[in-house]
Amino acid sequence: MTQTAPAPVDRAVQEWLATFGATDADAASLLVDRQEPSAVAFTTVEVDGDRLIATNLTFGELADASKRFATALADLGIGRGDTVGVLMGKRSELVVSLLAIARLGAIYIPLFTAFAAPAIEMRLTAGGARVVVTEPSQVDKLDGIDVTTIVAGDQFDGLVDGSVPLEQSVAVGGDGTLILLFTSGTTGAPKGVPVPVRALAAFSCYMTYGLDVSADDVFWNAADPGWAYGLYYGVLGPLAIGRPNILLHAGFSAALTARILTELGVTNFASAPTVYRTLSKDSSISGFSLRRASSAGEPLTPDVIDWARSALGTEVRDHYGQTEHGMFINNHWHDDVRVDVVPGSMGFPMPGYATGIVDGQIAIDVANSPLIFFTGYLDAPDKTAARFTEDGAWYLTGDTGRVDDDGRYFFTARDDDVIIMAGYRIGPFDVESVLITHPSVVDVAVVGRPDELRGEVLEAFVVLGPDVDGSDALEAELQQLVKTGFAAHAYPRTVHFVDELPKTPSGKIQRFLLRQR
Template sequence: MPLPHDYVDHLLAVYAADQANVAHLLCDRHDPEAVAFTFVDDELNASPMTYGELRERSSRLATSLAARGIGLGDCVGVLLSKRPELPVTLLALARLGAVYVPLFTAFATGAVEMRMSAAKAKLVVTEPSQREKVDPLEWLPQLVTGDEFAAAEAAEPLAEPVAVGPDAPFLQLYTSGTTGKPKGVPVPVRALAAFHAYHEISLDHRADDVFWNGADPGWAYGLYYGIVGPLALGRPNILHSAQFSPESTFRLMERFGVTSFASAPTVYRALSKSGLETTARLRAASSAGEPLTADVSDWAERVLGTCVRDHYGQTEVGMMICAHWNPDAETENRPGSMGRPLPGIEAGIVDDAIAFRTDSPLLWFAGYRDAPEKTAERYSEDGEWYLTGDLGSVDEDGYFRFTSRDDDIILMAGYRIGPFDVESVLITHPAVVDVAVVGRPDPEGIRGEIAEAFVVLAPGVSGTAELGDELARLVKEQYSAHARPRRVHFVEALPKTASGKIQRYLLREGDAG
């Protein structure tokens, strides 16, 4: 059956109400006996946390944070691994009307300092293994897990959480820095409506699912849809403390009977290239963060019993265009397509770029923090469209296809070459584990730019000139002669952001790292 005609109106009535209360929406309204998170350690031991425990612990921590001077609108950095104190801190800040600023645990001191200074943070919550990154910031007070955190949680519970309304920020993230300096993105309470819709429509997160979003909550996809989204729906997510490996991922899926998995394409690619066997079987598999190549989905159907559906979004707006899993959304999984917009989002192509109507009910971006010029770049001259900066196309049925970021397009002798198309061919070669294609100046000065491929090879494979020629021919034969890479570089690894996105600008500049 189709979705109710008032589906979006219902979400906005809940999450964009005048007295919207984040603590109530994410925790207090849910069954206190229901599991909010299952924490899994390196040995696959599981520790559940119920909504009742989350409410109690966060209410007590909120009292202690208030005593430290944390209140309405104050930013607090959170440099924590996937441990119980992370959602406890998020809810404690929500109870005070404060703003949670995630920090990825792989950050060095410089990255932490940049974000904390830009956010004018009043406190950072961290753990012993991360303190050496924060200690040099003498101006920034700390709350550290262990005895200090336990003492903070021993306070009397906060009487009433603060209702901040739909437009107040409760999160502030920073863009991943694929094209330049990270920018602050305040996330208002009304964004919860879009997060809820993504879980219900795109992920089809069902009450009987064993759901696992493997993304790190230091970044948008892991925080929006591994922490906040499940809390909004009142459904659990698995938080696994171990570093990613194909072995540990398959073991966890098998041990806990995961039915719905969400992660980045790099994770699926590593699983597919591992050569490991697994008994895990999924009902749904979802991918976000980078374009998904067809080989990954084909592998998943053979090995995991389901295809992988591609989902598209940005830190600034969340996930907006998806190959939805919910059958009521009537979306096919078309090869090369990332699907159709969420209900409540009107999307189109403006100057060859993917764009969203600014009056779309579920579009929540209101601008970067303290960066009016950068904010203005996000809108069309008439103000009617939010411009993603990503090139794409849409077919007659409303299915969108990603081409590349605007600054990733390769302009060669009048041709426009999308790197994703070339990468999709190269990754099918059994010797290729990872690949990025960029445009660099033609040394002969004839074509303007030429396509160059940076290739990570499988263990034991040598990067010979013959293999480079073979890869170029593969593109010529399976895609197009004009798009074949004129140069193939064999590298040990690709430069990536901490969230796994390829930093193509470093490759274009000749600094492959």
């Protein structure tokens, strides 16, 4: 069956576009000020020894603090069009800073806390930021960078408490830039993506139809707000639709994740595939009863999908998107657009998007996709042009895929990750999905290596579990697993046993680095 959006869905898309795309759109007012002041916007969670300290943050508290912090930033010379970096984890000051920056018509640059100083400096320099809001554990990374720093704690609190509320927010309109977010650098240098206020319409659509976040849910998007999925759908999306999210200010572990799911009664969970994969490898993690579970970032492997049905009480639905657009092809959860999942498929286009396959790539039909918000990379016209067909009609994702007779999309690989061996096109995901099912394998990546006879051959990089040693016998076993589980010609000619895989801070495998080894 081919999925089409019903009339109520189309009307919802138009209403979001009218709200967030208006010429007088005021981001801070739309995200916070219009909400019920006493309603919970976020629940922040800190870990103190054996205790979890959960604190509710209301929309009224956010409104007041962000208005005061906006005044403090204005006193530092920040105004419309200026950029401000924010280098901190999932804590209330991050949200206050984002909203304060928006109130001034300024632009928020997210900085991931796992970045080293050079990565931070590159983004601040490219974005032209003069001020950075950070936290004590991160402040040393800013040494030697020509910026003014504001540190969470006494300094931040003092500025908020000592400033009068900003009387009037700046309305930059739907086309005004709200965020400057840099891509993860999966295949090369990161590129700056200006995100306009009207992107909130697309975020609202995904929160509603992709994730199906309802008023009764305890929602937790565990992704880091230093990257698109965590920022778009862990901070901005929840604010836009007035639904609270959980902000856990602690590092990831399977045990802690399980504890949060249990003690806070999470019913709707969204995270990266690596989180689900790690949970699935721990036999003690089971028995939850989630209403919805969603994944994005890299395709889910079949073993995780099978595990989730019993361990989480629901299936995990795979969703697809990019920094440039957010999510736009999904195995949607909402009743109005939900259909049965076909294993390996990432689903159907989200309402507000029309898609197709162009030159083998997953592509967006620009004229027929009213929720599209990408207009180009920061100061990179050549890279921008390369993202579109010559006539500008289609945006090219750089990811290859296919569509079945019912209109479902299947991801194959990033265009430069496709392996062509003796004329056969092999997507690394297919081989990785087989290798990960071996009980000794914790993580895996497959790349192509030049071969004089076949053009390319496959090589696998495998991370083994604790107390498992790589051996010739295990290599042969993994090769045979691919021959029997996928295709005889597609087995990896060499298996490298490694301690870890090179990944971007958002968890995407950097296969181009593996090809350079």
